[in-house]
Amino acid sequence: MNVKAKEIRYTRKQYMNGECTFREYYSQFVNEAVKSQVLLTIGKEALLKSKDGHLNDIPLKKWDRIRPHTLNRLHEAGDSPTLAGAVCIVKEAARQIIEEEAKRQAVERSPEDRYKLPK
Numbered sequence: 402m403n404v405k406a407k408e409i410r411y412t413r414k415q416y417m418n419g420e421c422t423f424r425e426y427y428s429q430f431v432n433e434a435v436k437s438q439v440l441l442t443i444g445k446e447a448l449l450k451s452k453d454g455h456l457n458d459i460p461l462k463k464w465d466r467i468r469p470h471t472l473n474r475l476h477e478a479g480d481s482p483t484l485a486g487a488v489c490i491v492k493e494a495a496r497q498i499i500e501e502e503a504k505r506q507a508v509e510r511s512p513e514d515r516y517k518l519p520k
Contacts, residue, residue: 407429407430407432408429409429409474409477409478410425410429411425411426411429411478412478412479412480413426413475413478413479413480414479423489423493424493424496426478427489427490427492427493428493428497429478430469430471430472430474430475430490430493431469431471431490431493431494431497432471434470434471435469435470435471435490435491435494436494436497436498438467438468438469438470438491438494439467439491439494439495439498440498442463442466442467443459443463443464443467443495445498445502447459448495448498448499448502449499449502451499455492456492456495456496461488464488464491464492465484465487465488467487467488467491468487469487469490469491469494471490472486472487472490
């Protein structure tokens, strides 16, 4: 499991000035250990069932239970570790999990099925 700290690329000030996106800012605090925390608390099935782009159909109390170990790295970006920041980090981790699963499923489909439109 990759728990190596990523280099901080964007500061809170750059994020607030629109120099990077929400995803670019919070993704720098996501690693495999954070993804594992999300999978243990929320579960892959719930993530994949979500129909809301912001994952708001998963109760906030579930997101609030996850304390990513990278939360204190927000200081390095000129930010403060808060519950809201923790939720942003773990929701970004969840989006990455969903995207990785979609890619994995696309690769596993047969060549004929890859070109069929979903019903």
